[in-house]
Amino acid sequence: MNTYGHSLWFGVEVAGVTDAPGDAVTVALHAERLGFNVVSFPDRVAEGGFDAASLAAWAAARTSTIQLAVSRFRTLARPASVAARGAASLQLLSGDRGMLVLATLPAAEDLNAVEEAVAVVRAMQDTTRSRVNSPGTHHGLTGAEPGPALEQEVPVWLNGSNVAAAALAGRVADGWVVDLDEVGVEGLVKLNAVLDRAATEAGREVGEVRRVVTLSGEEVFDIDGLVALSVDHGVSTFLVRMTGAAGSVDLLRRISDDVVPAVHHAVEAELAPGALSSRRLRRADVRSRRRAAIGYDEVPESLAERAVEPGDPAFGKVRSTYLRGGNPGLVLRPRSASELADALGFARKHMQLPLGIRSGGHGISGRSTNDGGLVIDVGALNDIKVLDQAARLVRIGPGARWRDVATALQPHGWALSSGDYGGVGVGGLATAGGIGFLSRKHGLTIDHLRTVELVLADGTLVRASETENPELFWAVRGAGANFGVAVAFEFVVDEVDEVGWAQLAFQAPDPASYLEAFGRVVAETPRETTPFLILGQGTAQIMAMVDSSDPDVIVAQLQPFAEIAPLVQQQVAVAPYAAVMNMFPETPHHGRGEPVSRSAFTREITPGFASASADLIRSGASHWYQIRAVGGAVADVPSDATAYAHRDANFALAVMGGNAQRLDRWFEPVRWQSCGLYLSFESDRHPDRITDAFPPATLDRLRRLKAQLDPHNLFQDNFNIPPPTTPGVPHEPRH
Numbered sequence: 111m112n113t114y115g116h117s118l119w120f121g122v123e124v125a126g127v128t129d130a131p132g133d134a135v136t137v138a139l140h141a142e143r144l145g146f147n148v149v150s151f152p153d154r155v156a157e158g159g160f161d162a163a164s165l166a167a168w169a170a171a172r173t174s175t176i177q178l179a180v181s182r183f184r185t186l187a188r189p190a191s192v193a194a195r196g197a198a199s200l201q202l203l204s205g206d207r208g209m210l211v212l213a214t215l216p217a218a219e220d221l222n223a224v225e226e227a228v229a230v231v232r233a234m235q236d237t238t239r240s241r242v243n244s245p246g247t248h249h250g251l252t253g254a255e256p257g258p259a260l261e262q263e264v265p266v267w268l269n270g271s272n273v274a275a276a277a278l279a280g281r282v283a284d285g286w287v288v289d290l291d292e293v294g295v296e297g298l299v300k301l302n303a304v305l306d307r308a309a310t311e312a313g314r315e316v317g318e319v320r321r322v323v324t325l326s327g328e329e330v331f332d333i334d335g336l337v338a339l340s341v342d343h344g345v346s347t348f349l350v351r352m353t354g355a356a357g358s359v360d361l362l363r364r365i366s367d368d369v370v371p372a373v374h375h376a377v378e379a380e381l382a383p384g385a386l387s388s389r390r391l392r393r394a395d396v397r398s399r400r401r402a403a404i405g406y407d408e409v410p411e412s413l414a415e416r417a418v419e420p421g422d423p424a425f426g427k428v429r430s431t432y433l434r435g436g437n438p439g440l441v442l443r444p445r446s447a448s449e450l451a452d453a454l455g456f457a458r459k460h461m462q463l464p465l466g467i468r469s470g471g472h473g474i475s476g477r478s479t480n481d482g483g484l485v486i487d488v489g490a491l492n493d494i495k496v497l498d499q500a501a502r503l504v505r506i507g508p509g510a511r512w513r514d515v516a517t518a519l520q521p522h523g524w525a526l527s528s529g530d531y532g533g534v535g536v537g538g539l540a541t542a543g544g545i546g547f548l549s550r551k552h553g554l555t556i557d558h559l560r561t562v563e564l565v566l567a568d569g570t571l572v573r574a575s576e577t578e579n580p581e582l583f584w585a586v587r588g589a590g591a592n593f594g595v596a597v598a599f600e601f602v603v604d605e606v607d608e609v610g611w612a613q614l615a616f617q618a619p620d621p622a623s624y625l626e627a628f629g630r631v632v633a634e635t636p637r638e639t640t641p642f643l644i645l646g647q648g649t650a651q652i653m654a655m656v657d658s659s660d661p662d663v664i665v666a667q668l669q670p671f672a673e674i675a676p677l678v679q680q681q682v683a684v685a686p687y688a689a690v691m692n693m694f695p696e697t698p699h700h701g702r703g704e705p706v707s708r709s710a711f712t713r714e715i716t717p718g719f720a721s722a723s724a725d726l727i728r729s730g731a732s733h734w735y736q737i738r739a740v741g742g743a744v745a746d747v748p749s750d751a752t753a754y755a756h757r758d759a760n761f762a763l764a765v766m767g768g769n770a771q772r773l774d775r776w777f778e779p780v781r782w783q784s785c786g787l788y789l790s791f792e793s794d795r796h797p798d799r800i801t802d803a804f805p806p807a808t809l810d811r812l813r814r815l816k817a818q819l820d821p822h823n824l825f826q827d828n829f830n831i832p833p834p835t836t837p838g839v840p841h842e843p844r845h
């Protein structure tokens with residue numbers, strides 16, 4: 111009986127590519143259209159011929175679903191590091207359809223070279239290491255840079271019809287390819303047993319190695335033979351050898367009509383239901399990096415394909431956030447509300463583990479990653495769609511970035527007040543507030559929200575608006591992270607023409623007096639202008655947006671700021687809002703360590719606030735002191751209309767440092783002068799920060815709702831609002 115569990119694949123091996131490479135691609139196209147799974151291009155470099163990786167990359171550009179194997183690849187023909195980069199590039203270019211099949215010859219030297227090459231190819235894909243050192247006679251490497259970072263590892267198969275090749279495949283490969291007419295069924299059975307034994311001795315599961323046979327055009331029509339190979343001997347991939355394009359369409363069509371369905375049908379009838387799985391069985395070395403507390407084999411089928419574990423090549427891309435280094439045990443990446451419900455079901459079975467919810471990965475507290483826990487990343491839910499042109503109603507997924515939102519709205523002459531940085535995700539910001547460059551004129555991001563769809567802790571999908579689940583709608587606008595995972599937001603956006611955009615740099619030897627003067631100017635400035643001030647030791651920088659395209663209005667509203675202190679540099683432009691959001695390109699998230707950030711709101715910049723701030727800046731405990739003007743339209747909304755309650759604050763402060771204790775020593779005096787804080791700029795998770803963020807009446811209301819919607823406190827990792835204790839309902843803090 112088939113014991114290896116792989117789904118059945120049919121493929122084509124295209125020979126004769128040296129003479130007619132175009133034919134090889136033609137065959138690949140036919141094969142793809144007819145539903146074949148793999149096309150294999152034999153390498154001819156060792157004979158002075160064609161480089162199969164280049165050919166496969168060419169085929170990748172013309173095809174879209176079929177897997178592309180670079181096969182019969184002689185490892186002594188070029189350095190393994192070069193082969194590794196070629197295979198990884200093919201993987202990127204093809205959208206994870208690449209595959210490398212190394213040829214093995216019986217000579218010991220060749221087998222050693224193959225084994226070393228496999229190690230190098232794998233190590234070069236592990237971007238969690240900074241350098242690759244691989245000892246070896248043929249493919250030794252010192253200090254090579256790994257990469258490029260991949261989503262899926264390139265499977266490495268070995269081709270070889272002898273005992274040594276089978277044993278090596280058992281020890282190290284993801285697949286083993288054997289020519290059936292060379293070994294016959296009897297030989298296959300013997301070699302299969304060798305492979306199984308070698309795999310077991312190496313501590314692997316025998317199912318880690320896919321069994322592949324190559325067949326001639328005639329052999330493939332022996333349907334009973336193929337069924338027996340699959341059912342009795344675990345062969346799950348049949349590769350038909352083909353010499354060129356001539357006659358290929360007819361032959362492939364006959365195979366796809368007469369052979370493929372018949373074999374599938376017969377094999378499935380023979381085996382127990384579910385015996386053939388499309389789920390990847392990770393190699394033992396990948397599984398060895400798993401965390402004991404996580405039930406990896408119970409990951410729901412809907413999420414398994416895109417789940418990322420610590421040993422996977424994509425882990426380097428998903429482990430950390432923009433600001434925080436992380437090492438989660440599993441990252442689940444749902445693409446729909448129902449997949450998200452599955453992910454939350456899995457998380458409920460792991461209540462003891464940290465749970466990070468991630469949209470854009472820009473959270474300042476960094477809780478969308480963790481150490482050893484789960485992360486649910488809804489970044490794939492990133493659609494932006496106009497629902498109603500006349501009403502300016504736009505539906506946006508949590509994984510969209512504010513730069514993409516601004517870019518999508520610009521052609522309509524619209525903008526949605528968001529923040530100051532285009533890379534920030536919609537999910538985190540639109541569930542907390544959204545203090546941005548248009549806030550004084552247009553309010554917070556949450557003030558534009560009309561409906562939100564969330565998946566709750568129990569997996570239920572709900573809509574919340576003023577009329578549906580209004581209490582949840584109230585809570586999501588300021589404290590959303592505690593109640594569910596948002597999967598879609600519907601906003602009414604504003605008509606915004608081009609805006610005035612200014613960057614002014616000053617000498618500011620006396621930070622306290624500069625701050626006070628800034629506060630006075632802001633108080634006199636019309637709400638079209640929203641300035642953010644970054645204050646340093648001796649310098650100040652204002653970035654301001656004026657919601658007007660009229661140069662006279664822009665200059666008039668900025669002039670008082672320009673007069674606060676000696677200007678050393680200025681730049682003022684009229685530009686689309688989208689251009690400001692696109693100022694900085696997004697870079698991969700490789701945050702390290704713990705972010706240390708503190709937040710405070712203040713109604714005005716009093717002498718006490720200014721002097722405590724000046725002491726903080728001079729102390730050197732903070733490398734980033736930014737104060738933003740809020741007020742205006744933000745304050746038009748009653749403080750009990752949303753969970754974001756500090757509507758009367760005219761300024762929002764964000765301060766970052768390297769050392770929490772040192773920063774707190776200097777920040778405390780600033781906090782005494784303040785009135786609450788904005789959780790999105792905070793990283794201290796002391797319970798006092800919750801009471802700073804939410805006034806008592808707001809917090810009471812939030813806790814009551816939490817008891818209804820998340821009584822077990824699944825969502826507790828980012829500024830937890832603990833539900834009131836209910837007898838019989840455990841909700842212990844995780845850490």
Ligand SMILES: Cc1cc2nc3c(=O)[nH]c(=O)nc-3n(C[C@H](O)[C@H](O)[C@H](O)COP(=O)(O)OP(=O)(O)OC[C@H]3O[C@@H](n4cnc5c(N)ncnc54)[C@H](O)[C@@H]3O)c2cc1C
Nearest residue numbers: 469470471472473474478529530535537538545591596828
């Ligand atoms: C460079 C930078 C600039 C910033 N500028 C601004 C600014 O101008 N204005 C402003 O208001 N904020 C700003 N912030 C703060 C930012 O808004 C918040 O940190 C926000 O949470 C980031 O959202 P995200 O989806 O990118 O983050 P993530 O790290 O993905 O998420 C942060 C947290 O939000 C929660 N969350 C994420 N997705 C969801 C979801 N779909 N449903 C429910 N909860 C979710 C989780 O608790 C998560 O821990 C800035 C942050 C950075 C790093």
